Amino acid sequence: MTSPEAQTAAPAPGRRERKRQQVRDQLYEAAIGLFVAQGYEATTMEQIAERADMARATVFNHFSQKVGFLEEWGARRRARVAAILGQESAENLPVGTRLRRYLREMGELNMTSRAETAVLMAASARFGQLLQDPSLELELARIIEHGLRRGEIKPGVDAVQAGSLLAAGYFSGILRWTAEDPPPFDLPDRLDRVIDIVLAGILA
Numbered sequence: 001m002t003s004p005e006a007q008t009a010a011p012a013p014g015r016r017e018r019k020r021q022q023v024r025d026q027l028y029e030a031a032i033g034l035f036v037a038q039g040y041e042a043t044t045m046e047q048i049a050e051r052a053d054m055a056r057a058t059v060f061n062h063f064s065q066k067v068g069f070l071e072e073w074g075a076r077r078r079a080r081v082a083a084i085l086g087q088e089s090a091e092n093l094p095v096g097t098r099l100r101r102y103l104r105e106m107g108e109l110n111m112t113s114r115a116e117t118a119v120l121m122a123a124s125a126r127f128g129q130l131l132q133d134p135s136l137e138l139e140l141a142r143i144i145e146h147g148l149r150r151g152e153i154k155p156g157v158d159a160v161q162a163g164s165l166l167a168a169g170y171f172s173g174i175l176r177w178t179a180e181d182p183p184p185f186d187l188p189d190r191l192d193r194v195i196d197i198v199l200a201g202i203l204a
Contacts, residue, residue: 095147
């Protein structure tokens with residue numbers, strides 16, 4: 001008998017889609033490698049195409065602007081964290097623990113690739129939409145909304161605003177953590193304190 005999970009699972013991608021994703025992955029890896037090696041500003045779309053051994057037009061077919069690689073970088077990190085927490089059935093955890101786990105996993109990704117994080121976060125802040133992009137705050141807001149439904153959050157708390165506060169604290173912490181060498185503070189501890197401050201205001 002087919003399980004409900006199997007019945008609702010998305011169909012496996014076809015050969016064409018798999019090939020397209022493979023090309024996109026190759027371009028992405030080439031771009032990130034160049035950004036770290038020589039800087040975001042110094043890297044051109046032509047260099048990305050050359051490093052990936054693809055035509056310049058192929059780059060633009062997948063990423064119409066160089067800033068698209070920055071957006072992809074952020075999206076892939078959030079997806080990795082979501083996958084990790086999904087495997088752990090984190091939706092069953094108390095809302096405070098779940099928020100802490102989410103930002104801790106994000107922090108761990110940054111700690112294991114600090115040079116990459118320093119370059120990509122700085123470029124995202126200067127050339128991208130780092131502080132305007134609502135993706136992270138909406139992910140955090142969904143966790144808070146779940147806590148609201150379970151009665152763990154004070155009634156009337158604006159989940160999106162609370163998510164925005166957490167996201168702002170996260171980005172501020174990462175930018176300061178990567179601005180100096182060696183790092184000026186312990187990143188997981190800083191993120192925990194950000195969560196403590198917000199939770200003190202929203203928990204029931």
